[in-house]
C-alpha cells in the first residue's frame with residue numbers, strides 16, 4: 436500500500452498505539468496534543484492512559500459492560516502480548532488470571548456479580564470458586580476475605596511504561612506538543628490561532644477532549660500508588676465493595692496500584708480524603724502487608740465515556756473517530772484499532788506484529 440500522510444489528534448493511549456502501529460507500516464504520521472511533552476506529569480491534566488491501572492479484565496468487567504466489550508477484551512489480551520513482544524522496552528505484561536474477593540457481609544452482592552459473569556459467551560474462561568486453601572496456595576499474602584474466585588486468563592499491563600515505549604519506539608513519527616486540535620474534519624486538523632493542516636487521513640482520538648464532535652463526558656477516577664516491600668501479591672485482585680470497585684494491581688518492584696473511584700464529575704482536582712481512605716482501608720482489609728506501605732502518589736483523571744458507556748468507532752472518507760473507551764481503554768484499544776484499520780483498509784488482518 437502507498438504511504439499515506441496521517442494526522443492524529445490526541446497522543447493518549449489510542450493516539451500512541453495508532454502512531455506506533457501505522458509508522459511500522461511506513462505511513463507518515465503527525466500527532467498533536469496539548470500536553471507539554473511525552474512524559475507523564477501525574478497532575479490530572481494528561482491522558483487517562485497514564486492514570487490507568489492496566490487491568491485487562493474482560494470477565495470481571497462484564498459486571499458493568501456488554502458482551503461485545505468482553506469479546507474485544509479477549510482479543511486485545513492476545514494482541515497486547517504481540518505488541519509488548521515487539522517493543523524493545525518490554526513493558527511488564529502478564530495474563531495469569533486475576534482474583535475476585537468478597538467479605539462475608541458482601542456475599543449477596545458477590546452472587547449478583549457472579550450471575551452476570553456466568554452469562555459469558557461459551558468458549559471463554561469462567562470464574563472458578565476457590566477454597567481458602569486454594570486461595571492460600573495461589574496468593575498467600577491475601578487474608579481476611581470469606582469468598583474468592585479465580586478469573587482465568589485475565590491480564591495486566593504496565594501503562595506508564597507502555598505509553599512511553601509506544602512514543603519512543605514509533606519510528607519517524609512527528610510529535611507536536613502544546614498543540615490543541617479545535618476541530619477534526621475529513622482530511623484536516625483545525626487549530627485555534629494557527630493554519631489548519633491537511634492529511635490523506637485523520638484520526639480523532641482526543642478522549643475526554645473529543646466534544647463537540649461526539650457527546651463524550653469525563654468520569655472521574657482516583658487511584659493510589661503504593662510502595663509495599665515484600666507485599667507478595669502476584670495477580671491483580673478485585674474486592675467487592677459497597678461503594679467502589681476496589682482493585683489492587685502489582686507492578687514490577689514493590690509497587691502496587693490501588694483503584695479506583697468512579698464519580699460522575701469532570702472535576703480534575705486532587706484525590707479526596709474520602710476516596711483515599713475508603714480505597715486504602717478496603718485494600719488493607721484483604722492485604723495486611725499494606726499497613727506499612729508508603730503512599731507514593733495519589734492520581735486522578737477522567738475516563739472518556741459516551742452516553743451508553745460503550746466504545747464507538749466512526750469511519751468516513753478521510754476521517755476515523757474512536758472514543759468512549761470509558762473504564763476499559765487498555766482492555767479494548769488493540770482490538771478496536773485493528774477493526775478500525777481494517778474498516779478503512781489500512782491493514783491486512785493476518786500481518787504479524789513481531790518482526791521475523
Ligand SMILES: Cc1cc2nc3c(=O)[nH]c(=O)nc-3n(C[C@H](O)[C@H](O)[C@H](O)COP(=O)(O)OP(=O)(O)OC[C@H]3O[C@@H](n4cnc5c(N)ncnc54)[C@H](O)[C@@H]3O)c2cc1C
Pocket residue numbers: 444445446447448449450467468469470480481482483484485486487488489490491614615616617640641642643644645655656657658694695735736737738739757758759760761762763764765766767
Ligand atoms: C483511574 C483510572 C483507572 C483506569 N484503569 C483502567 C484499567 O485498569 N484498565 C483499562 O482497560 N482501562 C482503565 N482506565 C481507562 C483508560 O485509561 C481509558 O479508557 C483510556 O486511557 C482512553 O484512551 P484514549 O486514548 O481514548 O484517551 P486518553 O488516554 O485520555 O488520551 C486522550 C488524549 O487526547 C488529548 N487531547 C484532549 N483534547 C485534545 C485536543 N483538543 N487536541 C488534541 N489532543 C487532545 C489528551 O491530552 C490525551 O493525551 C482507567 C482510567 C482511569 C481514569
